[in-house]
Amino acid sequence: MEFNWESTVITMIAFLGLYLLLNKYAFGPLFAIMEKRRELVKEEISAAESSRKEAERNMEEQKQALQQVRKEAHDIIEQARATSTKQADDILAAAKTESVRLKDEAVKDIENEKNKAIAALRSQVSGMSVLIASKIIEKQIDEKSQEQLVDRYLNEVGKSS
Incomplete structure:
Protein backbone atom coordinates (compact mmCIF):
# COMPACT_ATOMS: atom_id res chain seq x y z
CA MET A 1 0.00 0.00 0.00
CA GLU A 2 1.28 3.18 -1.06
CA PHE A 3 0.67 6.46 0.55
CA ASN A 4 -0.84 8.98 -1.77
CA TRP A 5 -0.44 12.37 -0.30
CA GLU A 6 -2.40 14.09 -3.06
CA SER A 7 -5.52 12.23 -2.31
CA THR A 8 -5.01 12.97 1.38
CA VAL A 9 -4.71 16.68 0.64
CA ILE A 10 -7.78 16.62 -1.65
CA THR A 11 -9.70 14.74 1.01
CA MET A 12 -8.63 17.29 3.60
CA ILE A 13 -9.57 20.20 1.34
CA ALA A 14 -12.94 18.55 0.59
CA PHE A 15 -13.46 17.91 4.28
CA LEU A 16 -12.50 21.51 5.13
CA GLY A 17 -14.84 22.84 2.41
CA LEU A 18 -17.65 20.63 3.60
CA TYR A 19 -17.00 21.73 7.17
CA SER A 46 -37.18 29.39 36.08
CA ALA A 47 -40.97 29.67 35.60
CA ALA A 48 -41.48 26.29 37.25
CA GLU A 49 -39.32 27.38 40.18
CA SER A 50 -41.26 30.64 40.58
CA SER A 51 -44.54 28.69 40.27
CA ARG A 52 -43.33 26.30 42.96
CA LYS A 53 -42.42 29.22 45.22
CA GLU A 54 -45.80 30.84 44.50
CA ALA A 55 -47.54 27.54 45.28
CA GLU A 56 -45.62 27.22 48.55
CA ARG A 57 -46.52 30.81 49.48
CA ASN A 58 -50.20 30.18 48.60
CA MET A 59 -50.14 26.97 50.60
CA GLU A 60 -48.69 28.81 53.61
CA GLU A 61 -51.34 31.54 53.24
CA GLN A 62 -54.06 28.87 53.09
CA LYS A 63 -52.67 27.22 56.22
CA GLN A 64 -52.72 30.54 58.02
CA ALA A 65 -56.23 31.29 56.76
CA LEU A 66 -57.38 27.83 57.89
CA GLN A 67 -55.84 28.37 61.32
CA GLN A 68 -57.56 31.76 61.52
CA VAL A 69 -60.90 30.22 60.54
CA ARG A 70 -60.45 27.48 63.14
CA LYS A 71 -59.64 30.08 65.79
CA GLU A 72 -62.67 32.15 64.82
CA ALA A 73 -64.89 29.04 64.89
CA HIS A 74 -63.54 28.16 68.34
CA ASP A 75 -64.16 31.73 69.51
CA ILE A 76 -67.72 31.63 68.13
CA ILE A 77 -68.37 28.32 69.89
CA GLU A 78 -67.00 29.69 73.18
CA GLN A 79 -69.07 32.85 72.78
CA ALA A 80 -72.18 30.74 72.08
CA ARG A 81 -71.48 28.67 75.19
CA ALA A 82 -71.08 31.80 77.31
CA THR A 83 -74.23 33.31 75.84
CA SER A 84 -76.24 30.14 76.41
CA THR A 85 -74.97 29.89 79.99
CA LYS A 86 -75.91 33.53 80.61
CA GLN A 87 -79.33 33.00 79.05
CA ALA A 88 -79.88 29.89 81.17
CA ASP A 89 -78.92 31.86 84.30
CA ASP A 90 -81.23 34.71 83.26
CA ILE A 91 -84.09 32.27 82.64
CA LEU A 92 -83.53 30.62 86.04
CA ALA A 93 -83.40 33.99 87.78
CA ALA A 94 -86.60 35.09 86.02
CA ALA A 95 -88.29 31.80 86.95
CA LYS A 96 -87.24 32.20 90.60
CA THR A 97 -88.49 35.79 90.64
CA GLU A 98 -91.78 34.72 89.06
CA SER A 99 -92.20 31.85 91.53
CA VAL A 100 -91.57 34.21 94.47
CA ARG A 101 -94.08 36.67 93.02
CA LEU A 102 -96.69 33.93 92.52
CA LYS A 103 -96.08 32.63 96.04
CA ASP A 104 -96.47 36.12 97.49
CA GLU A 105 -99.69 36.62 95.52
CA ALA A 106 -100.99 33.26 96.73
CA VAL A 107 -100.16 34.17 100.34
CA LYS A 108 -101.94 37.53 99.91
CA ASP A 109 -104.96 35.80 98.34
CA ILE A 110 -105.07 33.30 101.20
CA GLU A 111 -104.81 36.12 103.73
CA ASN A 112 -107.59 38.06 101.96
CA GLU A 113 -109.84 34.97 101.86
CA LYS A 114 -109.07 34.32 105.53
CA ASN A 115 -109.97 37.92 106.42
CA LYS A 116 -113.17 37.67 104.36
CA ALA A 117 -114.07 34.42 106.11
CA ILE A 118 -113.40 35.96 109.52
CA ALA A 119 -115.47 39.01 108.60
CA ALA A 120 -118.29 36.80 107.35
CA LEU A 121 -118.07 34.71 110.50
CA ARG A 122 -118.14 37.84 112.65
CA MET A 128 -126.75 35.31 115.70
CA SER A 129 -126.07 37.35 118.81
CA VAL A 130 -128.84 39.77 117.83
CA LEU A 131 -131.11 36.83 117.06
CA ILE A 132 -130.26 35.23 120.40
CA ALA A 133 -130.82 38.48 122.19
CA SER A 134 -134.18 38.97 120.50
CA LYS A 135 -135.23 35.42 121.34
CA ILE A 136 -134.13 35.90 124.91
CA ILE A 137 -136.15 39.03 125.17
CA GLU A 138 -139.13 37.32 123.60
CA LYS A 139 -139.08 34.35 125.84
CA GLN A 140 -138.03 36.07 128.97
CA ILE A 141 -136.43 32.96 130.09
CA ASP A 142 -134.27 32.43 133.06
CA GLU A 143 -130.46 32.66 133.09
CA LYS A 144 -129.82 28.95 132.78
CA SER A 145 -132.03 28.70 129.69
CA GLN A 146 -130.20 31.70 128.24
CA GLU A 147 -126.83 29.96 128.66
CA GLN A 148 -128.14 26.81 127.04
CA LEU A 149 -129.58 28.84 124.15
CA VAL A 150 -126.32 30.76 123.65
CA ASP A 151 -124.28 27.53 123.79
CA ARG A 152 -126.59 25.90 121.25
CA TYR A 153 -126.29 28.82 118.84
CA LEU A 154 -122.53 28.97 119.28
CA ASN A 155 -122.31 25.27 118.50
CA GLU A 156 -124.39 25.84 115.39
CA VAL A 157 -122.07 28.69 114.36
CA GLY A 158 -119.03 26.49 115.04
CA LYS A 159 -120.45 23.70 112.86
CA SER A 160 -121.35 26.02 109.94
CA SER A 161 -117.90 27.63 109.72
Whole structure:
Protein backbone atom coordinates (compact mmCIF):
# COMPACT_ATOMS: atom_id res chain seq x y z
CA MET A 1 0.00 0.00 0.00
CA GLU A 2 1.28 3.18 -1.06
CA PHE A 3 0.67 6.46 0.55
CA ASN A 4 -0.84 8.98 -1.77
CA TRP A 5 -0.44 12.37 -0.30
CA GLU A 6 -2.40 14.09 -3.06
CA SER A 7 -5.52 12.23 -2.31
CA THR A 8 -5.01 12.97 1.38
CA VAL A 9 -4.71 16.68 0.64
CA ILE A 10 -7.78 16.62 -1.65
CA THR A 11 -9.70 14.74 1.01
CA MET A 12 -8.63 17.29 3.60
CA ILE A 13 -9.57 20.20 1.34
CA ALA A 14 -12.94 18.55 0.59
CA PHE A 15 -13.46 17.91 4.28
CA LEU A 16 -12.50 21.51 5.13
CA GLY A 17 -14.84 22.84 2.41
CA LEU A 18 -17.65 20.63 3.60
CA TYR A 19 -17.00 21.73 7.17
CA LEU A 20 -17.12 25.41 6.17
CA LEU A 21 -20.36 24.89 4.22
CA LEU A 22 -21.94 22.92 7.06
CA ASN A 23 -20.72 25.52 9.53
CA LYS A 24 -22.25 28.35 7.49
CA TYR A 25 -25.54 26.71 6.48
CA ALA A 26 -26.15 23.86 8.89
CA PHE A 27 -24.23 24.23 12.15
CA GLY A 28 -25.10 27.95 12.61
CA PRO A 29 -28.86 27.50 12.36
CA LEU A 30 -28.64 24.19 14.24
CA PHE A 31 -26.65 25.77 17.07
CA ALA A 32 -29.02 28.77 17.06
CA ILE A 33 -32.01 26.42 17.39
CA MET A 34 -30.23 24.52 20.14
CA GLU A 35 -29.41 27.81 21.91
CA LYS A 36 -33.05 28.90 21.66
CA ARG A 37 -34.11 25.52 23.02
CA ARG A 38 -31.60 25.85 25.87
CA GLU A 39 -32.93 29.34 26.67
CA LEU A 40 -36.52 28.06 26.51
CA VAL A 41 -35.72 25.17 28.85
CA LYS A 42 -33.92 27.60 31.19
CA GLU A 43 -36.96 29.93 31.17
CA GLU A 44 -39.34 27.02 31.80
CA ILE A 45 -37.19 25.84 34.72
CA SER A 46 -37.18 29.39 36.08
CA ALA A 47 -40.97 29.67 35.60
CA ALA A 48 -41.48 26.29 37.25
CA GLU A 49 -39.32 27.38 40.18
CA SER A 50 -41.26 30.64 40.58
CA SER A 51 -44.54 28.69 40.27
CA ARG A 52 -43.33 26.30 42.96
CA LYS A 53 -42.42 29.22 45.22
CA GLU A 54 -45.80 30.84 44.50
CA ALA A 55 -47.54 27.54 45.28
CA GLU A 56 -45.62 27.22 48.55
CA ARG A 57 -46.52 30.81 49.48
CA ASN A 58 -50.20 30.18 48.60
CA MET A 59 -50.14 26.97 50.60
CA GLU A 60 -48.69 28.81 53.61
CA GLU A 61 -51.34 31.54 53.24
CA GLN A 62 -54.06 28.87 53.09
CA LYS A 63 -52.67 27.22 56.22
CA GLN A 64 -52.72 30.54 58.02
CA ALA A 65 -56.23 31.29 56.76
CA LEU A 66 -57.38 27.83 57.89
CA GLN A 67 -55.84 28.37 61.32
CA GLN A 68 -57.56 31.76 61.52
CA VAL A 69 -60.90 30.22 60.54
CA ARG A 70 -60.45 27.48 63.14
CA LYS A 71 -59.64 30.08 65.79
CA GLU A 72 -62.67 32.15 64.82
CA ALA A 73 -64.89 29.04 64.89
CA HIS A 74 -63.54 28.16 68.34
CA ASP A 75 -64.16 31.73 69.51
CA ILE A 76 -67.72 31.63 68.13
CA ILE A 77 -68.37 28.32 69.89
CA GLU A 78 -67.00 29.69 73.18
CA GLN A 79 -69.07 32.85 72.78
CA ALA A 80 -72.18 30.74 72.08
CA ARG A 81 -71.48 28.67 75.19
CA ALA A 82 -71.08 31.80 77.31
CA THR A 83 -74.23 33.31 75.84
CA SER A 84 -76.24 30.14 76.41
CA THR A 85 -74.97 29.89 79.99
CA LYS A 86 -75.91 33.53 80.61
CA GLN A 87 -79.33 33.00 79.05
CA ALA A 88 -79.88 29.89 81.17
CA ASP A 89 -78.92 31.86 84.30
CA ASP A 90 -81.23 34.71 83.26
CA ILE A 91 -84.09 32.27 82.64
CA LEU A 92 -83.53 30.62 86.04
CA ALA A 93 -83.40 33.99 87.78
CA ALA A 94 -86.60 35.09 86.02
CA ALA A 95 -88.29 31.80 86.95
CA LYS A 96 -87.24 32.20 90.60
CA THR A 97 -88.49 35.79 90.64
CA GLU A 98 -91.78 34.72 89.06
CA SER A 99 -92.20 31.85 91.53
CA VAL A 100 -91.57 34.21 94.47
CA ARG A 101 -94.08 36.67 93.02
CA LEU A 102 -96.69 33.93 92.52
CA LYS A 103 -96.08 32.63 96.04
CA ASP A 104 -96.47 36.12 97.49
CA GLU A 105 -99.69 36.62 95.52
CA ALA A 106 -100.99 33.26 96.73
CA VAL A 107 -100.16 34.17 100.34
CA LYS A 108 -101.94 37.53 99.91
CA ASP A 109 -104.96 35.80 98.34
CA ILE A 110 -105.07 33.30 101.20
CA GLU A 111 -104.81 36.12 103.73
CA ASN A 112 -107.59 38.06 101.96
CA GLU A 113 -109.84 34.97 101.86
CA LYS A 114 -109.07 34.32 105.53
CA ASN A 115 -109.97 37.92 106.42
CA LYS A 116 -113.17 37.67 104.36
CA ALA A 117 -114.07 34.42 106.11
CA ILE A 118 -113.40 35.96 109.52
CA ALA A 119 -115.47 39.01 108.60
CA ALA A 120 -118.29 36.80 107.35
CA LEU A 121 -118.07 34.71 110.50
CA ARG A 122 -118.14 37.84 112.65
CA SER A 123 -121.17 39.14 110.82
CA GLN A 124 -122.88 35.77 111.26
CA VAL A 125 -121.93 35.69 114.92
CA SER A 126 -123.20 39.23 115.45
CA GLY A 127 -126.37 38.38 113.55
CA MET A 128 -126.75 35.31 115.70
CA SER A 129 -126.07 37.35 118.81
CA VAL A 130 -128.84 39.77 117.83
CA LEU A 131 -131.11 36.83 117.06
CA ILE A 132 -130.26 35.23 120.40
CA ALA A 133 -130.82 38.48 122.19
CA SER A 134 -134.18 38.97 120.50
CA LYS A 135 -135.23 35.42 121.34
CA ILE A 136 -134.13 35.90 124.91
CA ILE A 137 -136.15 39.03 125.17
CA GLU A 138 -139.13 37.32 123.60
CA LYS A 139 -139.08 34.35 125.84
CA GLN A 140 -138.03 36.07 128.97
CA ILE A 141 -136.43 32.96 130.09
CA ASP A 142 -134.27 32.43 133.06
CA GLU A 143 -130.46 32.66 133.09
CA LYS A 144 -129.82 28.95 132.78
CA SER A 145 -132.03 28.70 129.69
CA GLN A 146 -130.20 31.70 128.24
CA GLU A 147 -126.83 29.96 128.66
CA GLN A 148 -128.14 26.81 127.04
CA LEU A 149 -129.58 28.84 124.15
CA VAL A 150 -126.32 30.76 123.65
CA ASP A 151 -124.28 27.53 123.79
CA ARG A 152 -126.59 25.90 121.25
CA TYR A 153 -126.29 28.82 118.84
CA LEU A 154 -122.53 28.97 119.28
CA ASN A 155 -122.31 25.27 118.50
CA GLU A 156 -124.39 25.84 115.39
CA VAL A 157 -122.07 28.69 114.36
CA GLY A 158 -119.03 26.49 115.04
CA LYS A 159 -120.45 23.70 112.86
CA SER A 160 -121.35 26.02 109.94
CA SER A 161 -117.90 27.63 109.72
